[in-house]
Amino acid sequence: MSSINQTIQVALIGNPNTGKTSLFNLLTGLNQKVGNYPGVTVDKKTGTCQLSNNIKAMVSDLPGTYSINPTSVDESIVLKTLLNAKHDKTPDVIVVVADIENLKRNLLLFSQIKDLEIPTILAINMADQMKRKGISINLNALKEELGNEVVLISARKSEGIDNIKKAILTSYQEAKAFPLCNINHKIDAAYFQNLKAITSEYSLYELWLMITQDSYPDNLNDETKKKLIVFKNDVIKLKKYQHKETIYRYQEINTILKKTYTVDQSKATDLRAKLDKIFTHKIFGYVLFFGILLLIFQSIFDWASVPMDFIDAQFANLSAYAKKILPAGVVNDLITDGVIPGIGGVLIFIPQIAILFLFIAILEETGYMSRVVFLMDKIMRRFGMSGKSVIPLISGTACAIPAVMATRNISSWRERLITILVTPFTTCSARLPVYAILIALVVPNKKIAGFLSLQGLMLLFMYILGFATAVIAAAILHKTLKVKTKTFFVIEMPDYKLPSIKNLGFEMLEKTKAFVLGAGKIILALSVVLWFLASNGPKSYDNVEKTILENTSNTKLSDTELSKKVAAAKLENSYIGIMGKAIEPAIKPLGYDWKIGIAIISSFAAREVFVGSLATIYSVGSDDEDTATIKQRMASEVNPETEERRFNFPVGMSLLIFYAFAMQCMATLAIVKRETKTWKWPLIQLIGMGALAYLSSLLTYQVLS
């Protein structure tokens, strides 16, 4: 048997801020992938790790949790994974990652996991901090008391990793599993005896979890389930016993720690207290927070623009180059007008997305984000949200999809729902290219007072507009929404930590990759569809060229002028031209023509397609061989009715407002549907935001022109 290669399932579980993800990165290196848990859209990170010559571990990193009694969506994943454990292929061994400083609280989770009767290892992280914090542990005594393997590690210094691997292997082979706390003895022996008598297939604690959490394994038979549900009738008793259970667990833990763990209080530093005084200060706290926000936005506009311009130019060059070397024809057109601009349209976001995710990872890792939640909770509550809503609203400036998913740790459903509904108003990075090109077209490139760029100020205004609208919309929802829910709020204020460069790198890489692959597929597919719709049309389309040539045979047009005329006529008669023309009457009051109409239609899949489709439309329409950038093409577009530039100030402003408010992202709608489990809320977003966008743009255009 030893010669057969085997893969075992290992799950990492732990409180938030214990370095669980660092350990995961150390164990798996770059052999990671992000998938989804079946039925839910929480990211499931898995990776492989070689334990011995013939045994490999499939390691999964479960969301951080303080207990397996869930109060948020994130935490319920842990419970679901574990309750299905025995009958699924996950997990064979559980590694509970604990933080040496908060060992007592971490052991609560450990004691719960242990009672599931799955082979478990306790990994105590940050062992390198022991001396500095005056902590000493009697490791052998602790192993003895817990009756379990305990490994000291330091994920930051990569210490103890081999010991973890060895321990995983040993626990798997020994397959020892017994409970730490026998809940039946201490609380109500008769009650738990009856519960246990229902089935021997599950441990007592598993059965207890099923009734207290109303969560059952998928393959539990109906009869057992019926018997279990009877226990659920006395809700007050359940609650009381859960409280008793927790107290009992802490009593056991205290007894164990008294014998094995000591802290020399005199060694405790007051760095936390000093930093807290600054970061949560009445005035400096907010000043610092807004300073950090400004720094983030500044870096998105400024630092990202160099690599973005570079990517933009490279793709223009590539397109021109491909046009030359590929034989002329449909394939050439598809690649140079459809595929290459499509891929470029996705890749151009990488610098901005990466910078944003990096900043958010830094704020989270250092422990600063909890202080922001603390500072903002009261303010956000006035708008029906929670301090925890700040994180989604900031993440929303990168992309609404991870932002909506980041609302999962808000335990009040009402606060969470309002946050989900207003998050798409924040200026996501998909709006940035739209804003960037429109602002460049209609706002003069001048500086006020010598250093403030007018275009930069306009962009700042758009960001403020996004946040302000989100907050106002939240206030309206807070007044009108009839969703009743218990609100309970608690957040840990972790110790301040220097972030690990490695973790930041992993985090940034992974999130950026997920965005590019996820949103990228939609954008690329749409670019190709758009190209097709723009270069094909109903029957009359084929005769366009002939008609033009006949009509102009007497005039003295140069070849270039002629081919331009043909190309324009072709576009007008293509499928997409027809669609654009169909909606023209509706959007004319906003100042748009059918070409902009085409871009708006295509943006309903994803906003950033706006720039790409205008590029496609104008590159098909102008049929030029030069490498003009999209902006140059748009700037030279003329409104035939007024002989003025098409993208003048009123039109540009009206479009900016439209894109600020309209819900034009299919991917976000899909995520909101999955998170709220009904189409009701995404539809409300789509219609509400659409109506607001139309009316505001109408007003903007009519007032300005």
Added chain:
Amino acid sequence: MKTIASLHIGEIGFIAEESLSNIPLKLLEMGCLPGAEIKLIQIAPLNDPLYICVNGSHLAIRKETAREIKIVDVLDE
């Protein structure tokens, strides 16, 4: 009777046994147990939430929750 919400910054109290059923399970699990020593570290600028330390856990909770949890034997640090 005093509650967590009536503590001043820096003051320490002990959670009253009778408050057990008023403590949300989650808070209990995070170490906020009857009999435990609890210290108020900081109050957010708009007087809410409260930043507490109990059983080695540093937590922020809202006043509405803090008002429900009674404390005894308040001492100044």
